[in-house]
Amino acid sequence: MQDALIRKLESFEELTDADRAALRMFVPRVRQVGPRTDLIREGDAPGDVHLILSGYACRYKDLPDGRRQIMAYFVPGDFCDLNVFILDQMDHNIGTISPCQVVEIPRQAIEEVTTNHPRVMRALMWCALVDEAVLREWLVNIGSRQSDQRIAHLFCELLLRLEAVGHVNNNSYAFPFTQTEVADTMGLSDVHVNRTLRELRRLELITLKGRILTILDVPHLKAYCGFNPNYLHLRNARWSGRRQVPWLRNVQGG
Numbered sequence: 001m002q003d004a005l006i007r008k009l010e011s012f013e014e015l016t017d018a019d020r021a022a023l024r025m026f027v028p029r030v031r032q033v034g035p036r037t038d039l040i041r042e043g044d045a046p047g048d049v050h051l052i053l054s055g056y057a058c059r060y061k062d063l064p065d066g067r068r069q070i071m072a073y074f075v076p077g078d079f080c081d082l083n084v085f086i087l088d089q090m091d092h093n094i095g096t097i098s099p100c101q102v103v104e105i106p107r108q109a110i111e112e113v114t115t116n117h118p119r120v121m122r123a124l125m126w127c128a129l130v131d132e133a134v135l136r137e138w139l140v141n142i143g144s145r146q147s148d149q150r151i152a153h154l155f156c157e158l159l160l161r162l163e164a165v166g167h168v169n170n171n172s173y174a175f176p177f178t179q180t181e182v183a184d185t186m187g188l189s190d191v192h193v194n195r196t197l198r199e200l201r202r203l204e205l206i207t208l209k210g211r212i213l214t215i216l217d218v219p220h221l222k223a224y225c226g227f228n229p230n231y232l233h234l235r236n237a238r239w240s241g242r243r244q245v246p247w248l249r250n251v252q253g254g
Contacts, residue, residue: 004053004077004165011164011234012126019117026051026105033102035176038095039080045089048104050080055100056176060184061092070185072135073097073158077165082110082128098176126233133231142187145225148196150186152225155206159215160229175213 006020015023030053033039039050039057050057052074059072059080071092074080080094096102114121134157141150162173177185179193186193200206205221207214215221 004167005051006077007165008077009120009123009127012130013119013123015119015123016117019120022113022117023120025113026103026109029104030101031104033096033100035096035098035100038093039102040090040094042090042093046081048106049082049110050094051103051105052076052078052080053101053103056097056174057094057100057102058097058181058185059092059094068184069187070181071138072131073185075158075161075165076167079124079127082124097181098174130231130233133233137231147186147188147192148199149225150188151182151193151196152200152205152221153227154182154185155213155215156218156222156225156227156229157232158213159218160232160234164234170214171216171218172212172214174211175208176211 005026006015006023009015009023033055040046042061054076057074057078057080058070059074060068060070062068074094114124137153137157141153145153158173158175159168159171162168167173179190179197182188183190183193188196197206197208200221201208203220203224205215205217205224207216221227
């Protein structure tokens with residue numbers, strides 16, 4: 001499971017054996033965290049950096065009227081808060097969606113590995129830039145796409161991000177999100193999310209059974225929402241597990 005991080009970083013930068021060994025040193029500080037549990041709350045003083053080894057987590061804000069806005073999803077191999085220790089206090093919450101294995105990495109360990117392993121430092125810089133690019137795309141999603149396109153776009157994005165770390169099988173991946181969580185992400189109501197999922201099923205673009213999402217027709221789903229993966233910056237062909245996914249070639253080629 002620790003290789004999820006390595007696979008993700010090698011999407012951006014070729015790592016040496018020494019780089020990989022240094023990253024695997026993070027793993028002994030793994031803890032099991034249950035679903036829908038906060039790792040850190042708004043107002044807390046940040047300390048250790050959180051790395052998701054398995055499961056799904058999210059970044060979110062609670063609004064005064066009780067509503068919630070989810071602003072990012074974290075999948076295996078993702079840092080939740082790589083640079084957040086610079087802040088005096090958290091301005092948002094980070095919580096799990098599903099049961100997770102979480103690595104808590106001291107700030108000193110991050111500084112040591114980036115100082116001694118420049119390739120790792122460059123890959124982590126890529127990660128931070130891609131996080132910003134994903135946030136920009138989510139802003140476009142909420143602000144400019146129709147509701148059904150927003151959800152379809154999310155499904156395409158998760159497919160690529162999870163494929164990059166080896167968590168996709170035949171265009172299927174774990175989808176533990178409730179309709180309320182999707183609604184809190186997309187700025188929609190539960191009813192609207194339910195209606196959109198029914199429509200995507202009717203069009204035979206997806207199935208969602210037993211918390212497993214399967215994309216039945218990836219090219220059509222991509223066209224349906226105008227998905228362009230350029231913002232994910234997955235440069236290396238081997239990011240997909242030593243084989244390039246056939247439909248990704250079509251997407252990258254336009």
